[in-house]
Amino acid sequence: MSADFSILDPETLAAQALGFVDVGTGGIVPPVFPSTTYVRDEAYELVSGRLYSRADNPNYDLVEEVVARLEAGADAAVFASGNAAGAAIFQALRPGDRVLIPAVMYWALRGWIMNWAVPWGLKVEEVDMTDLEAVRIALANEKTALVWIETPANPSLEVTDIAAVVELAREVGARVAVDSTFATPVHTQPLVLGADLVMHSATKYLNGHSDVVAGIVVTREKDAFWDGLKKGRFQAGHVLGPFEAWLLLRGLRTLFVRVRAQSAAAMRIAERFEGDLRVEKVLYPGLPGFLGHEVARKQMKEGFGGMMSICVNGDALKVAGRLQLFKRATSLGGVESLVEHRATVEGAESSVAKNLLRLSVGIESVEDLIADLDQALGR
Incomplete structure (x- = not known):
């Protein structure tokens, strides 16, 4: 049957x-x-x-x-x-x-x-x-x-x-x-x-x-x-x-298990670096202080996604250059974590802040990803 x-x-x-x-x-x-x-x-x-x-x-x-x-x-x-x-x-x-x-x-x-x-x-x-x-x-x-x-x-x-x-x-x-x-x-x-x-x-x-x-x-x-x-x-x-x-x-066929894991990891990373003095702000819909959080909570289920951006206090390109696990590459949504400096990718006419790094969170150990960001941000 x-x-x-x-x-x-x-x-x-x-x-x-x-x-x-x-x-x-x-x-x-x-x-x-x-x-x-x-x-x-x-x-x-x-x-x-x-x-x-x-x-x-x-x-x-x-x-x-x-x-x-x-x-x-x-x-x-x-x-x-x-x-x-x-x-x-x-x-x-x-x-x-x-x-x-x-x-x-x-x-x-x-x-x-x-x-x-x-x-x-x-x-x-x-x-x-x-x-x-x-x-x-x-x-x-x-x-x-x-x-x-x-x-x-x-x-x-x-x-x-x-x-x-x-x-x-x-x-x-x-x-x-x-x-x-x-x-x-x-x-x-x-x-x-x-x-x-x-x-x-x-x-x-x-x-x-x-x-x-x-x-x-x-x-x-x-x-x-x-x-x-x-x-x-x-x-x-x-x-x-x-x-x-x-x-x-x-x-x-593995969409749900991947996305759930990526979403949970992104939430952990966002919570870890929100309020960090090395970070100007964390852009992630799952954070209660994020401007669109209430709308996201209403229309998103099972989490808030694996994408986030951080605006660093300092030189974003140097931070990206020090990352070891996050690969410096365009695109998103894969099992590997990626970092992208959008202002560089979009070129001279980009309106994206120079200190913004877009993160696509993969399915690696979230503790390893947090440690990688921590060391890249420096003292």
């Missing part, structure tokens, strides 16, 4: 990849389907309903179904990168449409929006998404097609009240999309809070091993907008390879 996967906990759904068993062999690990094309019968009808791997592939299907279930969504679409996934949402709009984006968001997607989406014809306005009155005023000023939320935000961890922004957007008929890369489905389900779309840079926590570049979008309902987004993906070919999709699924 097989389990009813329609009623099981999301953690079980992820760990068992929806109970996958290969019909032909009985294998419990999904195979890689490298074929780019699919055969037709004598009447030239598609045997499996599949046309071409740019449109679909069995490895895409299982990843999409798992993540859609984790986010309580109706459907999902995997992309070649997180930026491709985010861009696809904006590309599904029409020239002349107005979009609200947060004042603090992932710099690479912001760069794409300003350098490509705006010249193409989207009207883009920045607003502080943590200020609900500012959002209300911005929505009242002009008809808006899309409100983009990123919470917690990269790199200063601002927290936006998803349900409250959704309520404001609904009043004027605007669609809401949420970049939930930092939160993951373990901590937050934006669609349950009323958002229309949720996006992840799957390169990060969903994969969790720093060996795949991927993105994914999940929709609350299948509508004309969603049909256009998926059609755009097919026509533009913004898909990842079947082996990368297979690696992504492998990572998803």
Whole structure:
């Protein structure tokens, strides 16, 4: 007798990849389907309903179904990168449409929006998404097609009240999309809070091993907008390879145990260095003194995530240079701990404070990580 996967906990759904068993062999690990094309019968009808791997592939299907279930969504679409996934949402709009984006968001997607989406014809306005009155005023000023939320935000961890922004957007008929890369489905389900779309840079926590570049979008309902987004993906070919999709699924199966451990470790580190005289401030939603703590406590479950930033009293680059366990590298969400000096990475036009170090906490011993930060901060 097989389990009813329609009623099981999301953690079980992820760990068992929806109970996958290969019909032909009985294998419990999904195979890689490298074929780019699919055969037709004598009447030239598609045997499996599949046309071409740019449109679909069995490895895409299982990843999409798992993540859609984790986010309580109706459907999902995997992309070649997180930026491709985010861009696809904006590309599904029409020239002349107005979009609200947060004042603090992932710099690479912001760069794409300003350098490509705006010249193409989207009207883009920045607003502080943590200020609900500012959002209300911005929505009242002009008809808006899309409100983009990123919470917690990269790199200063601002927290936006998803349900409250959704309520404001609904009043004027605007669609809401949420970049939930930092939160993951373990901590937050934006669609349950009323958002229309949720996006992840799957390169990060969903994969969790720093060996795949991927993105994914999940929709609350299948509508004309969603049909256009998926059609755009097919026509533009913004898909990842079947082996990368297979690696992504492998990572998803340990998502909950990894993220819970990383979240618990980040909380310990934040508590240890809050108030330390060598640190100007610790930016982490789990701290009671953090500006967005109450909102985070309301919409995040099982912890506050594995991402945090510290603003040091001193030369942040020297502190980063003395770290031994935290690897000095871009990206986040892997099993290894990383440190990034965002101002250097973003370049001369960056608005990020020069003394800010962004930490992606891995699954190492938290005591070892604390000791590494302690020695790097110096006396």
